[in-house]
Amino acid sequence: MKFGVSYSTPYFGVDPDKIVAFAQLVEECGFESLYLPEHIVLYPGAAVGPYELSPTLPYVDPLDCLSFVAAATERILFGTGVLLLPYHHPVILAKRLATIDVLSRGRMRLLTVGLGGLPGEAQAVGVDFATRGRRADEAIDVLRLLWAGGEDGVSFAGEFFSFEKLVSFPKPHQVTRLPIHIGGSSRAAARRAGHRGDGYFPGGALDAEERALQWELVRSSAAEAGRDPDALEYTRFASIDVPVERVEELAAQGVTRIVVNTAVTEPDEQREELSAFAEKFGLPR
Template sequence: MKFGISYSTPFFGADPETIAGFARDAEECGFESLYLPEHIALYPGAKIGPVALPPSLPYADPLECLGFVAAVTSRILLGTGVLLLPYHHPVVLAKRLTTVDVLSGGRMRLLTIGVGALPGEARAAGVDFATRGRRADEAIDVLRLLWAGGEEGVGFDGEFFSFDGICSFPKPVGVSELPIHVGGSSAAAARRAGRRGDGYFAGGSLGEDERRRQFDLVRGAAAEAGRDPDGVQYTRWGTLDMSTEDVERLARQGVTRVVVTPGTAEPGRRRDELAAFAGRFGLS
């Protein structure tokens, strides 16, 4: 089992010293990866399910933050949980992601994408909310095409994106393309992960029966697409107080990575929480 940690800018803030200290603590404790979330724009009345999102929440840009994290760490992998892919142009995004990967020495390896749940956010980004799933599928294909393409250029003619003879450099470090994980709590997200993803990051507050059904959807969609179901990583949220028995139970369900979030913003208490978790699971 691998263990990641999430830095929530709405909770912890976007202060550079706080982000740097958090990232260094996570790396020193032996966590494999650090994730940041994304919202491009909020507005009064925005809700995800029953949860209201105050419009003043400081959602900093995750890729800018990860570039900063890369400069103050040396080992920890960089991830998004989740980046709202339909609201980014994939030609621009391909360059931004590989730049972070190059500057970090090949650590931008846990890009996790979602399609978004706020219609007002889609409107602000100029995206038809109803098409965001198709747009995300097409964007995944464009990203991989650009990363794999050479000096001769590549072309694409889709519903949302079209270009011809385009080159995108620099390239990811040591790989032909960056892994793309799919996050979400819907059947559509699970199927997208199986058809196109290198991993599935299950979200939401779902029961265990629904969790199992969705992971079966991931594996079934992968098989139908001619992909290896065992090659799709499975990430789940966890808590810093989870026991070894909790982790063993998740492992039996096929989970390959657990991501946790500290419950306090106070640096000393946070370090103690991370150290206790790391000691329990032998991370450092």
């Protein structure tokens, strides 16, 4: 089992010294990865399910923040949970992700993308909310095409994006494609993970039966697409005080990575919580 930590600037704030110190603590404690969420803009009345979001929540740009953190760390992998893919142009995004991966020597490896659930956010960036699923599918194809393309260029003709003989360098560090995990809480997201993703990272308040159904849907969709279901990673959220027995249950369900959150904001308390977790699960330090 691999273990990551999520850092939420809406909760912890945007003090650069605190962000760096937290990332260094995560690395020191032996965690595999650090995840950041994304919202591009908010507005009064924006809500995810029953939860209304304050429009002043300070969501940093996750990729800019991870690039900043990369300069102060050496080992941890970087993830997004989730990047709102339909709201990014994939030609620009391919460059940004490859740049972070090159500068961090191969650590931008846990990109997790989702569709976004706020219609006003889609409208603000000129995206038809109803088409964001198809747009995300195309964007994934464009990203991989550009990363793998050579000096002669690559071409694409789709519903939302089209170009001829584009050449995008630098390439990701020592690979021809970066992993793309699919986030979401729907069966459509599960199918997308099976058809196109390198892994699935479901969120939301799903019951055990629905979670099991969605993971099976990921695997069956992968098989239908001629892909190896066993090659897909399965990431889940858990609390920082998750029992060992619960982690063993998740592993038996096929989970390969657990991402935890800490609710404490003081550095000493954060060190105590993360260190205790690392000791309980024998993380390399």
